[in-house]
Amino acid sequence: MQLDDPLIVAPALEEAIDRHPLTVAPNRLLKDVIALMSQARGTHCSVASLNSPEDGSSSAAGVPMRETRSSCILVMEGSELLGIFTERDIVRLTADEVNFEGVKIAEVMTHPAITLPSGAFQDIFAALFLFRRYRIRHLPILDSQGFLVGIVSPESIRQVLRPANLLKLRRVSEVMTRQVIHALLTASVLNLAQLMAEHRVSCVVITQEHADGGFLPVGIVTERDIMQFQSLQLDLCKTEAQAVMSTPLFLLSPSDSLWTAHYQMQNLRVRRLVVSWNWNRGLGIVTQTSLLRIFDPMEMYEVIETLQRTVSQLEASQEVRSQKSLGSSDLPAQLKSPDLQLSTLLAQMQVSLESLVSEPNISQKLQQDRLNSTLAALQEIRYLMQS
Numbered sequence: 057m058q059l060d061d062p063l064i065v066a067p068a069l070e071e072a073i074d075r076h077p078l079t080v081a082p083n084r085l086l087k088d089v090i091a092l093m094s095q096a097r098g099t100h101c102s103v104a105s106l107n108s109p110e111d112g113s114s115s116a117a118g119v120p121m122r123e124t125r126s127s128c129i130l131v132m133e134g135s136e137l138l139g140i141f142t143e144r145d146i147v148r149l150t151a152d153e154v155n156f157e158g159v160k161i162a163e164v165m166t167h168p169a170i171t172l173p174s175g176a177f178q179d180i181f182a183a184l185f186l187f188r189r190y191r192i193r194h195l196p197i198l199d200s201q202g203f204l205v206g207i208v209s210p211e212s213i214r215q216v217l218r219p220a221n222l223l224k225l226r227r228v229s230e231v232m233t234r235q236v237i238h239a240l241l242t243a244s245v246l247n248l249a250q251l252m253a254e255h256r257v258s259c260v261v262i263t264q265e266h267a268d269g270g271f272l273p274v275g276i277v278t279e280r281d282i283m284q285f286q287s288l289q290l291d292l293c294k295t296e297a298q299a300v301m302s303t304p305l306f307l308l309s310p311s312d313s314l315w316t317a318h319y320q321m322q323n324l325r326v327r328r329l330v331v332s333w334n335w336n337r338g339l340g341i342v343t344q345t346s347l348l349r350i351f352d353p354m355e356m357y358e359v360i361e362t363l364q365r366t367v368s369q370l371e372a373s374q375e376v377r378s379q380k381s382l383g384s385s386d387l388p389a390q391l392k393s394p395d396l397q398l399s400t401l402l403a404q405m406q407v408s409l410e411s412l413v414s415e416p417n418i419s420q421k422l423q424q425d426r427l428n429s430t431l432a433a434l435q436e437i438r439y440l441m442q443s
């Protein structure tokens with residue numbers, strides 16, 4: 057089966073590193089740090105190679121993305137990395153109703169920060185593993201001398217990926233989070249921050265009650281919003297969600313492709329999208345981190361196991377049909393047993409993925425070749441099953 061465009065192009069990993077992250081000294085006041093994070097936007101635009109979900113062509117359409125520097129700050133003593141402070145930390149402190157007056161950043165930063173040696177950042181898998189294991193979204197990169205090179209995040213990696221057909225093959229329902237934390241329009245911002253901290257989520261969906269007892273999603277408040285509100289010194293106890301939420305929402309359907317989600321995140325310049333179905337009775341969330349799950353070899357291995365069960369069912373059905381049909385031995389092999397083709401393709405995918413999991417130190421080119429082989433087999437399987 058010939059493909060019009062490559063399944064995935066190796067990302068330019070160097071481009072995923074922000075080499076000029078925000079940094080502060082440990083004696084800097086927390087209020088000043090929050091103001092700095094809130095004001096920082098950067099002037100750099102990362103242009104990702106995008107296809108419109110509608111046209112399916114291979115031509116690139118550049119969508120400028122805002123730099124992600126304001127989502128965290130690194131605490132440095134000279135050239136030494138002491139710790140990291142993120143939007144999630146601001147939410148945690150807000151939820152605990154900490155008085156920010158007179159507090160120094162060294163007192164509230166996360167120390168030590170989880171880091172990655174630059175020599176180990178040869179592919180996205182090392183970074184994705186650390187993101188998942190430690191439930192973090194910012195990963196400082198250090199050189200062989202322990203000096204800071206820069207920082208990577210799910211957003212910076214996603215911006216340099218060229219996911220192409222892989223995202224078109226997968227659906228929003230496969231990666232979305234169904235446990236959505238939501239609150240009513242009249243909830244205070246302080247209450248929203250407490251919900252985020254309690255459930256360790258990056259946003260709260262603001263809903264309006266239906267006459268039939270359901271909830272209609274009408275807005276969203278995120279960690280970044282909490283940071284902005286702290287910078288503006290709003291009274292979070294008295295400020296209601298309806299006054300500050302982002303609205304209207306762009307709603308995805310579970311049946312939408314992940315390519316649509318990726319494209320809309322780029323187009324709308326957001327880090328998460330709300331998913332709604334069953335006339336808004338069902339709610340979900342897709343984030344940049346969940347999008348990157350599809351590049352995890354273990355995640356793809358689970359897809360193979362599902363497909364193998366499907367093939368087993370097809371083989372059983374094929375055997376029944378073969379017993380009932382006459383003269384089937386005269387048919388060409390490829391027409392007589394399409395399930396055999398599926399089994400062969402699944403075996404190829406399994407070998408490729410097992411090598412990716414068991415041999416993490418193989419060259420980037422070999423990893424890329426095996427990943428492309430796996431994705432090509434996956435697309436061929438989908439074609440056979442639809443046929």
